[in-house]
Amino acid sequence: MEQIIIQTINGLVNGMVLAVVASGLTLIFGIMDIVNFAHGDLMMLGAFVGATVLGVTGNFWLALAAAAIVIAMLGVLLQVTTLRPLIGRDPLTTILATFGISLVLQKYALWQWGPSVRRITEPVPGEFRLFYLQYPWYRVATAVLAGLIIGGLWLFLKYGKYGIWIRATTQDRVMAQAMGIPVPFVHTAVFAIGSAMAAASGVLFGPFAGVTQTMGSDFTLRAFIVVVVGGMGNLGGSILAAIFVSLIEAYAALVVSPAQAGIVSFVVLVLTMLFRPTGLFVPTPK
Amino acid sequence: MTPRSPAGYWIAFAIVLALLTTAPLVLPPFWQRFATEILIWGLLAMSSDILIGYTGMVSFGHSAFFGLGMYGGAAALLTVKPPSLWLAVLYGLAGAGLVAVFVAYFATRLRDIYFAISTLVFSQIFYVIIFTWTEVTGGENGLTFSQPRLHLGVWSDRFTPVTFHWFVLAVVTLSYLLVRRVTQSPFGMVLQSIRENEPRTRAIGYHVERYKMVAVMLSGLFAGLAGVLYAIQNKFAAPDFVFFVVSGEVVIFNVMGGMGTLVGPFAGAAFFLLLREGLSRFLTEYYLIPLGIIFVAMVIFVPQGLLGFAKRALNR
Numbered sequence: 001m002e003q004i005i006i007q008t009i010n011g012l013v014n015g016m017v018l019a020v021v022a023s024g025l026t027l028i029f030g031i032m033d034i035v036n037f038a039h040g041d042l043m044m045l046g047a048f049v050g051a052t053v054l055g056v057t058g059n060f061w062l063a064l065a066a067a068a069i070v071i072a073m074l075g076v077l078l079q080v081t082t083l084r085p086l087i088g089r090d091p092l093t094t095i096l097a098t099f100g101i102s103l104v105l106q107k108y109a110l111w112q113w114g115p116s117v118r119r120i121t122e123p124v125p126g127e128f129r130l131f132y133l134q135y136p137w138y139r140v141a142t143a144v145l146a147g148l149i150i151g152g153l154w155l156f157l158k159y160g161k162y163g164i165w166i167r168a169t170t171q172d173r174v175m176a177q178a179m180g181i182p183v184p185f186v187h188t189a190v191f192a193i194g195s196a197m198a199a200a201s202g203v204l205f206g207p208f209a210g211v212t213q214t215m216g217s218d219f220t221l222r223a224f225i226v227v228v229v230g231g232m233g234n235l236g237g238s239i240l241a242a243i244f245v246s247l248i249e250a251y252a253a254l255v256v257s258p259a260q261a262g263i264v265s266f267v268v269l270v271l272t273m274l275f276r277p278t279g280l281f282v283p284t285p286k
Numbered sequence: 287m288t289p290r291s292p293a294g295y296w297i298a299f300a301i302v303l304a305l306l307t308t309a310p311l312v313l314p315p316f317w318q319r320f321a322t323e324i325l326i327w328g329l330l331a332m333s334s335d336i337l338i339g340y341t342g343m344v345s346f347g348h349s350a351f352f353g354l355g356m357y358g359g360a361a362a363l364l365t366v367k368p369p370s371l372w373l374a375v376l377y378g379l380a381g382a383g384l385v386a387v388f389v390a391y392f393a394t395r396l397r398d399i400y401f402a403i404s405t406l407v408f409s410q411i412f413y414v415i416i417f418t419w420t421e422v423t424g425g426e427n428g429l430t431f432s433q434p435r436l437h438l439g440v441w442s443d444r445f446t447p448v449t450f451h452w453f454v455l456a457v458v459t460l461s462y463l464l465v466r467r468v469t470q471s472p473f474g475m476v477l478q479s480i481r482e483n484e485p486r487t488r489a490i491g492y493h494v495e496r497y498k499m500v501a502v503m504l505s506g507l508f509a510g511l512a513g514v515l516y517a518i519q520n521k522f523a524a525p526d527f528v529f530f531v532v533s534g535e536v537v538i539f540n541v542m543g544g545m546g547t548l549v550g551p552f553a554g555a556a557f558f559l560l561l562r563e564g565l566s567r568f569l570t571e572y573y574l575i576p577l578g579i580i581f582v583a584m585v586i587f588v589p590q591g592l593l594g595f596a597k598r599a600l601n602r
Contacts, residue, residue: 035399085586092344097403097542097585099534104578205447217530221410224403232399263414266407273396273404 002131003254011250014052014148017208020201021219022226022238023150024194030233031170031190032089034083036100039198040220041105044198046071047211048109051118060123065201068196075195079188080154081185087187099132102216109213120206142204149200153193157235166190170233225269231279240281244268303459310451319519322451322481324556325458326515331539331551332465333508338537339546340469341501342481343397347389348536350412351506351529354381355513357416357423360523365433371434374569375514382510383503385412390502394495398483399525406530428524445518454515461508466548468504477501538581544591553592 023037050067054060082097124137129135157163168176177183184227202211209215222245230241245265252261272280295551306325310318313352330352358381359374366373385408393404416423423429435442445453468474476497482510488494517523526532535558541555561580563575588595 035402082582082586089589091399092402092587095344095399097582098538099537100578100582100585101536103574104582107572107574107578111575157406223407225407228400228403242416258420260414260418263411266411269407270392270404273400277396277400 002210005252006130006133006135007250007254008247009139011247012243013045014144014250015246016143017201017205018219018222018226018246019239019242020146020149020197020204022223022230022242023153023235024197024201025223026227026230026235027153027166027190027236028194029227031166031236032083032087032094032187034094035091035098035224036194037095037220037271038078038102038105038216038225039098039194041102041109041216042071042075042195043202043205043219044211044213044216045074045105045109045202046195047120047202047206047215048113048118048213049199050206051120051211052113060121060203062238063120064200067199067203071170072192072196072198075192076188078195079191083191084184084187102220106213106216109216113213115213117210117212118206120203121284122207133207138207138222142208145204146201148195153197154235162186162189222265225265229269229280230273231281234279234281237279237281241279244280303455305453306455310448314449316446318447320559322447322466322519323516324552324559325354325451325454326512326519327539327555327559328552329461330509330512331536331543332462332548333512334477334536335540335545335548336465336469336477336501336508338503338540339548339550340474340481341477341498342500342535343394343404343456343498344401345405345502345505346530346533346537347407347409348391348505349511349530349532350385350409351509352513352516352532352536353409353412353416353512353523353525354385355379356517356523356527357381357429358510359514359517360429360431363434364429367569369432369434370504371437371518374434374518375511378491378514378517379507379510381417381508382477382513386506386510389506390499392446394498395501398485406533409528409530409533409556413525413530417525418526423525424523426525428522428526429523433518433521449492454519456572457511457515461511462548465504465508469548470557473497514523542581542584542591543587544593544595547593549590550591550593557592 021039021043022244025036028034028036028039046067049070050063053066054063057063072108078101082211083094083099086094086097093277108218122136124138124141127134128137157167165181165186166189168181169183173183176186202215206213226242226245227238229245230239231239238247245268249261249265306321313321330348333351334348337345355378358378360378361381362374363369389405389408393401393408395402413457417425419425433445436445436449452598469477476487477490479492480494481499484494503575513527516527539551539554539558541554542557543552544550558577561577562573565576569576584591590598
């Protein structure tokens, strides 16, 4: 019983971090039909940039902001150079292009920062007693912070002028262009926002398990699962799915080893794709 | 690549075959082995071309078929005494075939990106199973075994690098001719019409799902064959080859060489492996940085691949 409660909290915290990654991915997919294979690697690079800035300045919040800004700029660069020429082609070519980007980014990180694990120290010290465990406050703070990021994104999309541009472009690209919305600019901006969110979640996740250059592909895969389970391009669904999948993985880890617990989320994905291909949390599949 | 005349095609085919046959006799040992490897990876890439180029389904899970071929071959070589080459091939095909049936049944119901993601996920499932089931698969270390002898009727001999190259060349050539025949058959035509327009193919009355399933199984079998050959060449089976990076490389071979040509994947594999060999001489493991950039540039500027590019340049 105690273990179940602990795993519930663990699942929720991991789920919130995953939700930030996945909402960036689903935003990019929803607006550009781009399946971004490099998303996890942007997260990984963000974590490395964060770790480096933290090493120099010692300020976690500065590192978080710097990582988000640097990776957003990288996102702009990638979008303009490689993804913009592919607009209007088969969406599968974007998978290939982003897969290539992911290879380059991964090896670049290895070259720049080496194979060893970087630690990011926790900005919120202290622990509280949870049954027989000392549970770090930082994990709770992470969940709250992730929630704030997602909430901020939601408010921005709902009420901000540019948020309305983005939603309009998602609904009907041609019509949005006709109404005077600069669609290519919106695409680039969305890619930048998605990249920044990936970077931020990378820095947030850093203190949990350290930063390595292989964490990217792991998160790409998990974010994919979440995005498909939640419904491609559906922001709310992705967030619910992130928490759902993380909780299931956390409970499964009670029974089997963590590596095998990953299979459980694969199974959830396959079942979702077979029976509810539009997503688990979409009220009326059309 | 559609040749202008059948005679021209067969002449080109004979020349390439002759070059590949004589290659191990003149090359130094390192490049001998390299040529054999290109053939094996080319076979794997060609199997994936059945899906990518002909049916229009991008598979990111070919490492599962390849890996199961490896482990299937390993199982035969480790459990059956004396180790038999043909039994290894059979076991490998059975292993890959089983996985292919499983993947085909579930993944073919999905289209485009969903198909790509589901094949990726399936291959990761098999990776995790193989990686964690240490008692059977050897876990991270994989399995090692000794090379079987070549049995042809009553004649039997140890493999030398040269005879192994010929053996691989024979298998690859037969596979190529078989797959070429299949893609030109009515069945292959249906696959291509699925690629061009799936709803219309369905409307004409073809059972699209059934055709896709057979295509995935066929593709999986040839990928498994490549896996067995690779296992026999290197005398081991390792979980690294089930990891999805291998699947990604297979897709890269296809894009670089030219999708939907069957020969293109071989050219792509040769191009990729030569580039890797050349670049890793002075960049070690960072060869993927320039290689990835070349790949992305090719996706953008030369989407029809090297063969398509060469064909256009020749026709100009």
